């Protein structure tokens with residue numbers, strides 16, 4: 001099923017939660033909605049599911065207007081962040097629910113339902129849990145049941161709201177791989193919400209970055225990492241070091257900054273802001289640089305160095321402990337960014353951001 | 366503070382005294398009167414007890430009370446579920462006002478409710494002339510008794526069900542909707558099982574109160590023997606007639622109902638806590 005969303009807006013009273021969403025999703029695609037808390041991800045998902053209605057805009061699935069269709073008729077598989085399993089039903093009854101509530105004429109026979117549930121329990125790798133109640137399951141098992149219940153109705157679209165939010169890191173990794181496999185097997189158009197970039201990039205064909213009710217950027221992991229479309233995306237992707245710089249003939253210049261590894265950009269001369277990831281900065285000794293190493297701490301793999309300028313500004317740099325050259329406290333260093341994003345000074349102030357600016361070739365380890 | 370302050374040899378006396386006091390007071394205040402009711406009711410033997418119970422006026426009072434409860438309790442269940450659902454699921458202006466309004470009957474003396482109804486529906490009341498013109502008898506008749514009882518028992522179901530509905534949230538209901546369930550299916554298969562025990566518990570409390578209500582009903586019923594006399598009113602009437610055995614016999618029926626409700630309540634409480 002292809003999903004076409006255009007100019008969708010939604011407010012709760014005075015708060016604008018969605019400010020004009022345009023998004024197209026291909027049949028069979030696995031798309032991640034990535035964004036900070038409160039950016040409107042759940043709201044968008046609920047509108048697609050028919051659990052909420054937009055103030056304006058259009059939502060069409062395979063050309064059909066879904067805003068005119070009640071939630072019951074959309075055949076959506078919705079997995080809630082809280083799982084929302086029915087506590088008084090066994091795992092088996094939970095999974096069968098969507099089939100047993102169908103009108104009598106469309107309802108499959110008891111044996112057909114049982115067979116379908118058995119097949120899903122196999123796919124979910126939880127056949128031994130069939131007769132338990134939700135309270136007797138672990139978080140990861142509940143997650144699987146919730147997904148099984150959604151898949152049982154052979155949904156046209158599968159919507160997952162932070163499916164792994166409440167699980168620990170090891171289980172998340174397992175479930176991610178497993179969900180990918182389920183997606184390969186079922187090929188249902190899938191949208192999942194997350195605020196974990198790693199999860200989004202590892203699983204999705206395309207990632208939609210949302211910020212404050214707008215889509216900031218749509219792309220693959222590499223595109224978003226290397227060419228953030230706005231300061232918001234750059235910051236969200238971890239480019240937390242922000243330096244005021246001057247642009248001259250397409251080159252970035254600032255005291256104590258060696259930008260020779262960065263590409264020239266087609267931008268007008270003038271003040272700009274440079275966004276860097278702490279792990280994409282190399283340090284080179286330079287007595288003339290205003291940046292002095294004021295603190296360093298190691299976590300075994302990475303040394304987090306803090307550089308300080310006379311005016312009190314501090315910035316973090318992450319150095320790989322085994323490959324980066326030794327650094328000494330109190331010495332002055334020049335910053336040599338390997339990759340970074342530049343936005344004109346006025347663009348950086350507002351998070352909406354100007355058009356994407358080209359960045360440098362891939363230098364990340 | 367050191368653990369030594371909790372020395373058992375020092376503290377054992379006080380708890381023991383308090384426990385003894387509590388037991389003694391309960392026996393004196395609660396159990397003794399109950400035992401006395403039955404002792405007096407049966408004081409002149411089974412035969413007299415049965416005669417008193419089978420007195421037409423007493424039977425009529427039992428019947429009237431039963432009818433009232435049969436009308437009030439289902440209406441209250443429906444009202445309680447709807448009110449709790451609206452409050453738990455929606456944000457709207459006046460929502461907290463509604464929550465407070467539902468609880469009003471708890472803080473108002475029932476006799477005031479009775480008087481309000483009398484002033485509203487009575488012959489000299491606001492709606493009195495209109496009711497008289499249309500030949501509708503509300504006061505000093507069954508409708509009045511039912512209305513006042515409904516008012517007095519209004520909070521019981523809503524109050525029990527509301528916290529559960531709030532705790533459950535709307536996620537399960539929304540999940541059911543996306544799975545294709547109709548409104549009725551969502552209610553019957555997702556909402557209702559969750560509130561089942563609390564609902565029954567509220568219904569039991571509501572029944573007990575509906576059966577036992579005295580103050581409000583005494584204002585609107587008019588105390589017409591064999592016509593508008595509910596069981597509690599009838600007990601008082603018999604007592605004023607100096608027919609102590611009859612009064613105690615009627616009272617024993619009420620007491621028995623209360624004891625059944627108490628057992629049901631205890632069982633449901635345990636279920637609810639699971």
Ligand SMILES: Nc1ncnc2c1ncn2[C@@H]1O[C@H](COP(=O)(O)OP(=O)(O)OP(=O)(O)O)[C@@H](O)[C@H]1O
Pocket residue numbers: 012015017035036037038039040041042043044195
């Ligand atoms: N029913 C509601 N009434 C009022 N405001 C709401 C409602 N639902 C959501 N909001 C507001 O809309 C904004 C976006 O909410 P939403 O749940 O879509 O965010 P989200 O991106 O899913 O965040 P999170 O990652 O924390 O789940 C928030 O500011 C929230 O307070």
Ligand SMILES: [Mg+2]
Pocket residue numbers: 041042043161
């Ligand atoms: Mg959310």
